[in-house]
Amino acid sequence: MxxxxxxxxxxxxxxxxxxxxxxxxxxxxxxxxxxxxxxxxxxxxxxxxxxxxxxxxxxxxxxxxxxxxxxVVPKEVGSYKTWVTQGCYSDSADARSLPNTYNVPSGTATTVEICLDAAAGFKYAAVEYGKECYYGNYLSPSASKQDSGCNMQCAGSPSELCGGGNRINLYQNNAYSQPASEKPSVGSFSSIGCYSDSGSARALTAGSSTSDSMTVEQCVKLAGSHKYAAVEYAK
Structure with a gap:
Protein backbone atom coordinates (compact mmCIF):
# COMPACT_ATOMS: atom_id res chain seq x y z
CA MET A 1 0.00 0.00 0.00
CA VAL A 72 -16.72 19.57 -0.21
CA VAL A 73 -19.20 22.46 0.08
CA PRO A 74 -18.26 24.29 3.32
CA LYS A 75 -21.01 25.50 5.62
CA GLU A 76 -21.17 27.95 8.47
CA VAL A 77 -21.05 26.32 11.90
CA GLY A 78 -24.27 27.59 13.46
CA SER A 79 -23.45 26.86 17.08
CA TYR A 80 -20.87 25.09 19.23
CA LYS A 81 -21.11 24.65 23.01
CA THR A 82 -22.08 28.15 24.28
CA TRP A 83 -21.13 29.90 21.03
CA VAL A 84 -23.61 31.08 18.39
CA THR A 85 -22.80 32.47 14.95
CA GLN A 86 -23.36 36.17 14.25
CA GLY A 87 -22.71 35.83 10.54
CA CYS A 88 -20.12 37.29 8.19
CA TYR A 89 -18.39 40.57 9.13
CA SER A 90 -15.75 42.81 7.61
CA ASP A 91 -12.19 42.92 8.92
CA SER A 92 -8.91 44.59 8.02
CA ALA A 93 -5.27 44.03 8.89
CA ASP A 94 -5.06 47.77 9.61
CA ALA A 95 -8.10 47.79 11.92
CA ARG A 96 -8.84 44.39 13.41
CA SER A 97 -12.43 43.66 14.39
CA LEU A 98 -11.18 41.77 17.46
CA PRO A 99 -7.98 42.70 19.34
CA ASN A 100 -6.44 39.34 20.22
CA THR A 101 -4.89 36.68 17.96
CA TYR A 102 -4.74 32.96 18.72
CA ASN A 103 -1.87 31.16 17.00
CA VAL A 104 -2.86 27.56 16.37
CA PRO A 105 -0.08 25.19 17.60
CA SER A 106 2.30 23.72 15.07
CA GLY A 107 1.00 20.47 13.62
CA THR A 108 -2.64 21.52 14.10
CA ALA A 109 -4.85 23.05 11.43
CA THR A 110 -7.54 25.61 12.24
CA THR A 111 -11.18 24.66 12.72
CA VAL A 112 -14.04 26.73 14.11
CA GLU A 113 -14.10 24.53 17.21
CA ILE A 114 -10.38 24.98 17.92
CA CYS A 115 -10.74 28.75 17.71
CA LEU A 116 -13.82 28.89 19.93
CA ASP A 117 -12.26 26.64 22.56
CA ALA A 118 -9.20 28.91 22.63
CA ALA A 119 -11.47 31.94 23.19
CA ALA A 120 -13.34 30.44 26.16
CA GLY A 121 -14.20 33.17 28.67
CA PHE A 122 -14.33 35.91 26.05
CA LYS A 123 -17.42 37.42 24.45
CA TYR A 124 -16.43 37.18 20.79
CA ALA A 125 -14.32 34.95 18.56
CA ALA A 126 -13.86 34.80 14.80
CA VAL A 127 -12.17 32.75 12.09
CA GLU A 128 -10.70 34.31 8.97
CA TYR A 129 -8.83 33.45 5.78
CA GLY A 130 -9.16 29.71 6.35
CA LYS A 131 -6.65 29.53 9.19
CA GLU A 132 -6.70 32.66 11.38
CA CYS A 133 -8.40 32.98 14.78
CA TYR A 134 -9.21 36.20 16.69
CA TYR A 135 -11.02 36.92 19.95
CA GLY A 136 -11.91 39.64 22.45
CA ASN A 137 -14.63 41.22 24.55
CA TYR A 138 -15.27 44.16 22.24
CA LEU A 139 -16.05 44.31 18.54
CA SER A 140 -14.47 47.21 16.67
CA PRO A 141 -16.96 49.85 15.41
CA SER A 142 -15.31 49.46 11.99
CA ALA A 143 -16.64 45.88 11.69
CA SER A 144 -19.87 45.64 9.72
CA LYS A 145 -22.23 42.83 8.71
CA GLN A 146 -21.59 41.51 5.20
CA ASP A 147 -23.73 39.52 2.78
CA SER A 148 -20.79 37.82 1.05
CA GLY A 149 -17.08 37.11 1.27
CA CYS A 150 -17.05 34.39 3.94
CA ASN A 151 -16.38 31.55 1.54
CA MET A 152 -13.10 29.92 2.55
CA GLN A 153 -12.82 26.39 3.89
CA CYS A 154 -11.18 25.90 7.28
CA ALA A 155 -7.67 24.49 6.96
CA GLY A 156 -8.50 21.75 9.46
CA SER A 157 -12.06 21.04 8.33
CA PRO A 158 -12.99 21.71 4.69
CA SER A 159 -16.68 21.25 5.54
CA GLU A 160 -16.57 24.40 7.73
CA LEU A 161 -16.43 28.07 6.70
CA CYS A 162 -13.52 30.08 8.08
CA GLY A 163 -14.17 33.59 6.81
CA GLY A 164 -12.36 34.92 3.74
CA GLY A 165 -10.16 37.76 2.61
CA ASN A 166 -10.93 40.68 4.97
CA ARG A 167 -13.97 38.72 6.17
CA ILE A 168 -14.60 36.92 9.44
CA ASN A 169 -17.16 34.39 10.57
CA LEU A 170 -18.07 35.95 13.91
CA TYR A 171 -19.30 34.06 17.00
CA GLN A 172 -20.71 35.29 20.31
CA ASN A 173 -20.35 33.45 23.61
CA ASN A 174 -23.77 33.30 25.32
CA ALA A 175 -22.09 32.26 28.57
CA TYR A 176 -19.96 35.40 28.70
CA SER A 177 -20.33 37.41 31.90
CA GLN A 178 -19.49 41.12 31.92
CA PRO A 179 -16.59 41.77 34.32
CA ALA A 180 -17.28 43.84 37.43
CA SER A 181 -16.79 47.54 36.81
CA GLU A 182 -15.00 50.06 39.00
CA LYS A 183 -17.24 52.43 40.96
CA PRO A 184 -16.34 56.04 40.06
CA SER A 185 -17.16 57.36 43.54
CA VAL A 186 -18.48 56.32 46.96
CA GLY A 187 -19.48 59.10 49.34
CA SER A 188 -16.70 61.66 49.44
CA PHE A 189 -14.16 59.17 48.00
CA SER A 190 -13.41 59.19 44.25
CA SER A 191 -11.66 56.39 42.36
CA ILE A 192 -8.11 57.11 41.17
CA GLY A 193 -7.58 53.76 39.44
CA CYS A 194 -5.76 50.48 39.89
CA TYR A 195 -2.45 50.39 41.81
CA SER A 196 0.09 47.72 42.72
CA ASP A 197 0.37 46.31 46.25
CA SER A 198 2.56 43.82 48.08
CA GLY A 199 2.33 41.85 51.30
CA SER A 200 5.83 43.04 52.20
CA ALA A 201 5.28 46.70 51.25
CA ARG A 202 1.65 47.71 51.61
CA ALA A 203 0.42 50.68 49.58
CA LEU A 204 -1.69 51.81 52.58
CA THR A 205 -0.52 51.21 56.15
CA ALA A 206 -2.95 52.95 58.53
CA GLY A 207 -5.24 49.97 58.92
CA SER A 208 -6.87 46.98 57.22
CA SER A 209 -9.82 44.64 57.45
CA THR A 210 -10.79 41.35 55.74
CA SER A 211 -14.34 40.10 55.27
CA ASP A 212 -16.03 37.56 52.99
CA SER A 213 -18.84 40.10 52.62
CA MET A 214 -16.57 43.05 51.76
CA THR A 215 -17.91 45.82 49.50
CA VAL A 216 -16.45 49.13 48.35
CA GLU A 217 -18.97 50.95 50.55
CA GLN A 218 -17.93 48.95 53.61
CA CYS A 219 -14.24 49.66 53.02
CA VAL A 220 -14.84 53.40 52.64
CA LYS A 221 -16.83 53.40 55.87
CA LEU A 222 -13.96 51.64 57.67
CA ALA A 223 -11.50 54.22 56.30
CA GLY A 224 -13.41 56.96 58.12
CA SER A 225 -11.55 60.26 57.93
CA HIS A 226 -8.45 58.86 56.24
CA LYS A 227 -7.48 60.26 52.82
CA TYR A 228 -7.35 56.93 50.99
CA ALA A 229 -9.20 53.59 50.96
CA ALA A 230 -8.57 50.55 48.77
CA VAL A 231 -10.05 47.14 48.12
CA GLU A 232 -8.02 44.08 47.07
CA TYR A 233 -8.23 40.33 46.49
CA ALA A 234 -12.07 40.44 46.48
CA LYS A 235 -12.32 40.68 50.26
Whole structure:
Protein backbone atom coordinates (compact mmCIF):
# COMPACT_ATOMS: atom_id res chain seq x y z
CA MET A 1 0.00 0.00 0.00
CA UNK A 2 1.07 3.58 -0.78
CA UNK A 3 -0.68 6.92 -0.42
CA UNK A 4 -1.13 7.08 -4.19
CA UNK A 5 -2.78 3.66 -4.33
CA UNK A 6 -5.20 4.58 -1.55
CA UNK A 7 -5.98 7.86 -3.33
CA UNK A 8 -6.80 5.96 -6.52
CA UNK A 9 -9.19 3.66 -4.69
CA UNK A 10 -10.93 6.64 -3.02
CA UNK A 11 -11.20 8.51 -6.32
CA UNK A 12 -12.70 5.45 -8.02
CA UNK A 13 -15.34 5.36 -5.29
CA UNK A 14 -16.06 9.10 -5.64
CA UNK A 15 -15.05 9.66 -2.02
CA UNK A 16 -14.27 13.06 -0.51
CA UNK A 17 -11.86 11.74 2.11
CA UNK A 18 -9.33 8.94 2.37
CA UNK A 19 -6.86 7.95 5.04
CA UNK A 20 -3.89 5.65 5.52
CA UNK A 21 -2.92 3.97 8.76
CA UNK A 22 -0.72 1.24 10.28
CA UNK A 23 1.79 0.71 7.45
CA UNK A 24 -0.87 0.84 4.75
CA UNK A 25 -4.45 0.26 5.78
CA UNK A 26 -6.64 2.39 3.46
CA UNK A 27 -10.04 3.90 4.31
CA UNK A 28 -12.32 6.32 2.45
CA UNK A 29 -15.71 8.05 2.73
CA UNK A 30 -17.65 11.29 2.33
CA UNK A 31 -17.72 12.38 5.98
CA UNK A 32 -15.58 12.15 9.09
CA UNK A 33 -16.93 10.42 12.19
CA UNK A 34 -17.50 13.04 14.91
CA UNK A 35 -15.62 10.81 17.36
CA UNK A 36 -12.42 11.40 15.36
CA UNK A 37 -10.29 14.30 16.60
CA UNK A 38 -7.22 15.96 15.14
CA UNK A 39 -3.90 14.66 16.42
CA UNK A 40 -0.35 16.01 16.42
CA UNK A 41 1.24 15.44 13.02
CA UNK A 42 4.23 13.76 14.70
CA UNK A 43 2.00 10.79 15.54
CA UNK A 44 1.37 10.04 11.84
CA UNK A 45 4.91 9.10 10.77
CA UNK A 46 4.65 5.32 10.34
CA UNK A 47 6.04 4.35 6.95
CA UNK A 48 3.94 2.81 4.17
CA UNK A 49 4.47 -0.87 3.47
CA UNK A 50 4.69 -0.12 -0.25
CA UNK A 51 7.04 2.86 0.07
CA UNK A 52 9.11 3.32 3.22
CA UNK A 53 9.73 6.98 2.33
CA UNK A 54 6.03 7.80 2.69
CA UNK A 55 4.15 8.25 5.94
CA UNK A 56 1.06 6.05 6.35
CA UNK A 57 -0.52 7.35 9.53
CA UNK A 58 0.32 6.00 12.96
CA UNK A 59 0.48 2.69 14.79
CA UNK A 60 -1.81 3.49 17.72
CA UNK A 61 -4.99 4.77 16.14
CA UNK A 62 -3.84 7.75 14.08
CA UNK A 63 -5.02 8.21 10.48
CA UNK A 64 -3.13 10.18 7.86
CA UNK A 65 -6.18 11.97 6.43
CA UNK A 66 -6.54 13.45 2.95
CA UNK A 67 -9.39 15.42 1.42
CA UNK A 68 -10.50 16.42 -2.06
CA UNK A 69 -11.65 20.02 -1.38
CA UNK A 70 -13.51 20.20 -4.69
CA UNK A 71 -15.92 17.58 -3.35
CA VAL A 72 -16.72 19.57 -0.21
CA VAL A 73 -19.20 22.46 0.08
CA PRO A 74 -18.26 24.29 3.32
CA LYS A 75 -21.01 25.50 5.62
CA GLU A 76 -21.17 27.95 8.47
CA VAL A 77 -21.05 26.32 11.90
CA GLY A 78 -24.27 27.59 13.46
CA SER A 79 -23.45 26.86 17.08
CA TYR A 80 -20.87 25.09 19.23
CA LYS A 81 -21.11 24.65 23.01
CA THR A 82 -22.08 28.15 24.28
CA TRP A 83 -21.13 29.90 21.03
CA VAL A 84 -23.61 31.08 18.39
CA THR A 85 -22.80 32.47 14.95
CA GLN A 86 -23.36 36.17 14.25
CA GLY A 87 -22.71 35.83 10.54
CA CYS A 88 -20.12 37.29 8.19
CA TYR A 89 -18.39 40.57 9.13
CA SER A 90 -15.75 42.81 7.61
CA ASP A 91 -12.19 42.92 8.92
CA SER A 92 -8.91 44.59 8.02
CA ALA A 93 -5.27 44.03 8.89
CA ASP A 94 -5.06 47.77 9.61
CA ALA A 95 -8.10 47.79 11.92
CA ARG A 96 -8.84 44.39 13.41
CA SER A 97 -12.43 43.66 14.39
CA LEU A 98 -11.18 41.77 17.46
CA PRO A 99 -7.98 42.70 19.34
CA ASN A 100 -6.44 39.34 20.22
CA THR A 101 -4.89 36.68 17.96
CA TYR A 102 -4.74 32.96 18.72
CA ASN A 103 -1.87 31.16 17.00
CA VAL A 104 -2.86 27.56 16.37
CA PRO A 105 -0.08 25.19 17.60
CA SER A 106 2.30 23.72 15.07
CA GLY A 107 1.00 20.47 13.62
CA THR A 108 -2.64 21.52 14.10
CA ALA A 109 -4.85 23.05 11.43
CA THR A 110 -7.54 25.61 12.24
CA THR A 111 -11.18 24.66 12.72
CA VAL A 112 -14.04 26.73 14.11
CA GLU A 113 -14.10 24.53 17.21
CA ILE A 114 -10.38 24.98 17.92
CA CYS A 115 -10.74 28.75 17.71
CA LEU A 116 -13.82 28.89 19.93
CA ASP A 117 -12.26 26.64 22.56
CA ALA A 118 -9.20 28.91 22.63
CA ALA A 119 -11.47 31.94 23.19
CA ALA A 120 -13.34 30.44 26.16
CA GLY A 121 -14.20 33.17 28.67
CA PHE A 122 -14.33 35.91 26.05
CA LYS A 123 -17.42 37.42 24.45
CA TYR A 124 -16.43 37.18 20.79
CA ALA A 125 -14.32 34.95 18.56
CA ALA A 126 -13.86 34.80 14.80
CA VAL A 127 -12.17 32.75 12.09
CA GLU A 128 -10.70 34.31 8.97
CA TYR A 129 -8.83 33.45 5.78
CA GLY A 130 -9.16 29.71 6.35
CA LYS A 131 -6.65 29.53 9.19
CA GLU A 132 -6.70 32.66 11.38
CA CYS A 133 -8.40 32.98 14.78
CA TYR A 134 -9.21 36.20 16.69
CA TYR A 135 -11.02 36.92 19.95
CA GLY A 136 -11.91 39.64 22.45
CA ASN A 137 -14.63 41.22 24.55
CA TYR A 138 -15.27 44.16 22.24
CA LEU A 139 -16.05 44.31 18.54
CA SER A 140 -14.47 47.21 16.67
CA PRO A 141 -16.96 49.85 15.41
CA SER A 142 -15.31 49.46 11.99
CA ALA A 143 -16.64 45.88 11.69
CA SER A 144 -19.87 45.64 9.72
CA LYS A 145 -22.23 42.83 8.71
CA GLN A 146 -21.59 41.51 5.20
CA ASP A 147 -23.73 39.52 2.78
CA SER A 148 -20.79 37.82 1.05
CA GLY A 149 -17.08 37.11 1.27
CA CYS A 150 -17.05 34.39 3.94
CA ASN A 151 -16.38 31.55 1.54
CA MET A 152 -13.10 29.92 2.55
CA GLN A 153 -12.82 26.39 3.89
CA CYS A 154 -11.18 25.90 7.28
CA ALA A 155 -7.67 24.49 6.96
CA GLY A 156 -8.50 21.75 9.46
CA SER A 157 -12.06 21.04 8.33
CA PRO A 158 -12.99 21.71 4.69
CA SER A 159 -16.68 21.25 5.54
CA GLU A 160 -16.57 24.40 7.73
CA LEU A 161 -16.43 28.07 6.70
CA CYS A 162 -13.52 30.08 8.08
CA GLY A 163 -14.17 33.59 6.81
CA GLY A 164 -12.36 34.92 3.74
CA GLY A 165 -10.16 37.76 2.61
CA ASN A 166 -10.93 40.68 4.97
CA ARG A 167 -13.97 38.72 6.17
CA ILE A 168 -14.60 36.92 9.44
CA ASN A 169 -17.16 34.39 10.57
CA LEU A 170 -18.07 35.95 13.91
CA TYR A 171 -19.30 34.06 17.00
CA GLN A 172 -20.71 35.29 20.31
CA ASN A 173 -20.35 33.45 23.61
CA ASN A 174 -23.77 33.30 25.32
CA ALA A 175 -22.09 32.26 28.57
CA TYR A 176 -19.96 35.40 28.70
CA SER A 177 -20.33 37.41 31.90
CA GLN A 178 -19.49 41.12 31.92
CA PRO A 179 -16.59 41.77 34.32
CA ALA A 180 -17.28 43.84 37.43
CA SER A 181 -16.79 47.54 36.81
CA GLU A 182 -15.00 50.06 39.00
CA LYS A 183 -17.24 52.43 40.96
CA PRO A 184 -16.34 56.04 40.06
CA SER A 185 -17.16 57.36 43.54
CA VAL A 186 -18.48 56.32 46.96
CA GLY A 187 -19.48 59.10 49.34
CA SER A 188 -16.70 61.66 49.44
CA PHE A 189 -14.16 59.17 48.00
CA SER A 190 -13.41 59.19 44.25
CA SER A 191 -11.66 56.39 42.36
CA ILE A 192 -8.11 57.11 41.17
CA GLY A 193 -7.58 53.76 39.44
CA CYS A 194 -5.76 50.48 39.89
CA TYR A 195 -2.45 50.39 41.81
CA SER A 196 0.09 47.72 42.72
CA ASP A 197 0.37 46.31 46.25
CA SER A 198 2.56 43.82 48.08
CA GLY A 199 2.33 41.85 51.30
CA SER A 200 5.83 43.04 52.20
CA ALA A 201 5.28 46.70 51.25
CA ARG A 202 1.65 47.71 51.61
CA ALA A 203 0.42 50.68 49.58
CA LEU A 204 -1.69 51.81 52.58
CA THR A 205 -0.52 51.21 56.15
CA ALA A 206 -2.95 52.95 58.53
CA GLY A 207 -5.24 49.97 58.92
CA SER A 208 -6.87 46.98 57.22
CA SER A 209 -9.82 44.64 57.45
CA THR A 210 -10.79 41.35 55.74
CA SER A 211 -14.34 40.10 55.27
CA ASP A 212 -16.03 37.56 52.99
CA SER A 213 -18.84 40.10 52.62
CA MET A 214 -16.57 43.05 51.76
CA THR A 215 -17.91 45.82 49.50
CA VAL A 216 -16.45 49.13 48.35
CA GLU A 217 -18.97 50.95 50.55
CA GLN A 218 -17.93 48.95 53.61
CA CYS A 219 -14.24 49.66 53.02
CA VAL A 220 -14.84 53.40 52.64
CA LYS A 221 -16.83 53.40 55.87
CA LEU A 222 -13.96 51.64 57.67
CA ALA A 223 -11.50 54.22 56.30
CA GLY A 224 -13.41 56.96 58.12
CA SER A 225 -11.55 60.26 57.93
CA HIS A 226 -8.45 58.86 56.24
CA LYS A 227 -7.48 60.26 52.82
CA TYR A 228 -7.35 56.93 50.99
CA ALA A 229 -9.20 53.59 50.96
CA ALA A 230 -8.57 50.55 48.77
CA VAL A 231 -10.05 47.14 48.12
CA GLU A 232 -8.02 44.08 47.07
CA TYR A 233 -8.23 40.33 46.49
CA ALA A 234 -12.07 40.44 46.48
CA LYS A 235 -12.32 40.68 50.26
Missing amino acids: TVELCAQKAAAAGATYFGVEYYGECYWGNSINSASTQQNANLCTSYCAGNNRQACGGLTGQLGLYVNPSN
